[in-house]
Amino acid sequence: MQEYKLFIDGEWTNSSIKDTFDDIDPATLETIATIQVAGRDDIDRAVESALKGFKVWSETPPPKRADVIYKAADILTKRKEELARLMTKEMGKVLDETRGDVQEAIDIAIYAAGEGRRMFGETTTSELRDKFCMTILRPIGVIGMITPWNFPMAIPAWKIMPALVAGNSIVIKPATDTPLLTIKLVEILMEAGLPPGVINILFGPGQIVGQSIVHHPDIKAISFTGSLETGKWIMSECGKSMKRVSLELGGKNPLIVMDDADLELALEGVLWGAFGTTGQRCTATSRVILHKDIKDEFTNMLVEMTEKLKLGNGLLPETDVGPVINKSQLDMIKGYIDIGKDEGAKLLTGGNVADIDLPGYFFESTIFTDVKPDMRIAQEEIFGPVLSLITVSDIDEAIEVANNTRYGLSSAIYTENITDAFKAIKKIDSGITYVNAPTIGAEVHLPFGGVKGTGNGFREAGLEAIREFTEVKAVYIDYSGRLQKAQIDQ
Ligand code: NAP
DSSP: OEEEEEEEEEEEEEEEOEEEEEEOOOTTTTEEEEEEEEHHHHHHHHHHHHHHHHHHHHOOOOHHHHHHHHHHHHHHHHTTHHHHHHHHHOOOOOHHHHHHHHHHHHHHHHHHHTTTTTTOOOEESSSSTTTTEEEEEEOOEEEEOOSSSSTTTTHHHHHHHHHHHTEEEEEOOOOOOOOOHHHHHHHHHHHOOHHHHEEOOOOIIIIIIHHHHHHHHTOEEEEEESOOOHHHHHHHHHHHHHHHEEOOOOOOEEEEEEEEEEEHHHHHHHHHHHHHHGGSSSTOOEEEETTTTTTHHHHHHHHHHHHHHOOOOOOOOTOSSSSOHHHHHHHHHHHHHHHHHHOOOOEEOSSBBBSSSSOOOOOOOOOEOOOOOHHHHHHSOSSSSEEEEEESSSHHHHHHHOOOOOSSSEEEOOOOOOHHHHHHHHHSSSSSSSSSSSSOOOOOOOBOOGGGGGGOOOOOOOTTTHHHEEEEEEEEEOOSSSSOOOTOOO
């Protein structure tokens, strides 16, 4: 069994404490690796190393930083299949999806590397004569990154690649359930020529190691993806020390099916949106808002197809849906089934721990109907294969229901009516709206993130990712040779 150490100052190094945890395959419950837990001293060592790394890397011209990232993209591309298989073993989702996860890392690497030769500021006019004005982007310093388990490579890569091209150094703590793909990503970046110290990895419980990263005075910004509860805590702690923080949190994503929708297309979208990644995506479709005129027909179609989804080991080609990540997640999903029944929703299919030939954490793909918008199963993020169907009478009611949530990440509408489509685009409070496509499927050159309880105004991916990891400086160059006073000289 391989034991992984911490990665500090360009080397795999033993933790200062003798504590480890097991990395478990959620389908077979086999232990696939052992991981060392970081102690207090290791956190300080990692930050010291990142401060040294920052000095070197921030002085490296952005196109040269980009060369390293392009090379990493090449290595990732060559190793895509092997990494996808490892991810399926560690996290459980099916191979097609883990290939997609690695591809997202490749895409963001190529996109971010492209910024190495752009990194544009602005030039503009001055109100005074013989004066030139511009903005430049500067790196922030050491960035602390804390990531969840559902996109074990894509999410770390979405943070790491733009932060690196912008000249920052990094201390990252991946989720305890999925450390291996961050390890692989860092190995690949080092092979591609990243100098020692620029990236450092710590492992261990969020409550200890994550909190220490948040509190470390030399970490200048935190980039966090995870739950609303943890995000709120991090934001309040960062507020105390005026630390910059970007948050990508949960979702309770609605998908509207109008009476004129192509129902076959919507059906495929709902199945993929709700049960892909076993419902464990921040953008998962968790509420389907059905127009009353197609409710019965669509519900029958959906239940029939949902019951055909095959649960199993994500490594097998016949598997449609893999396990959920761990026992506590399985128990939480079970708990929500009871909550839904108690609230008066009607269970149409699923609702049980799946009885299949594997010891892992499998839960049946589940659909509730007659769900009222205020029920807990329609309000709280379940993060599992549980879908709520809500019936409405028209587009205005559909949008009202869609917006009746504390989250605002993704949303979708299936309709052939351009007016309804544009109403949804304009009025749904979310960071992303899809028309005639499900709530999942973000591409790396567009901004990703949400409103309300989903985040704090930052976006990842796209050009916004560069903004997340840079500070902007305004520069005024006066070549008049005399004192000129803005707002005073006329
Ligand atoms: P989580 O419990 O908040 O954990 C996320 C990360 O934070 C993990 O690395 C965790 O460490 C760490 N952590 C936990 N408590 C912490 C604390 N007090 N201080 C610092 N770090 C702490 O979330 P999760 O259950 O792993 O992930 C699922 C959530 O992520 C869902 O809400 C989902 O919607 C959200 N998500 C959002 C996006 C997005 O882009 N909007 C994308 C994916 C997932 P441990 O692993 O050791 O607990």
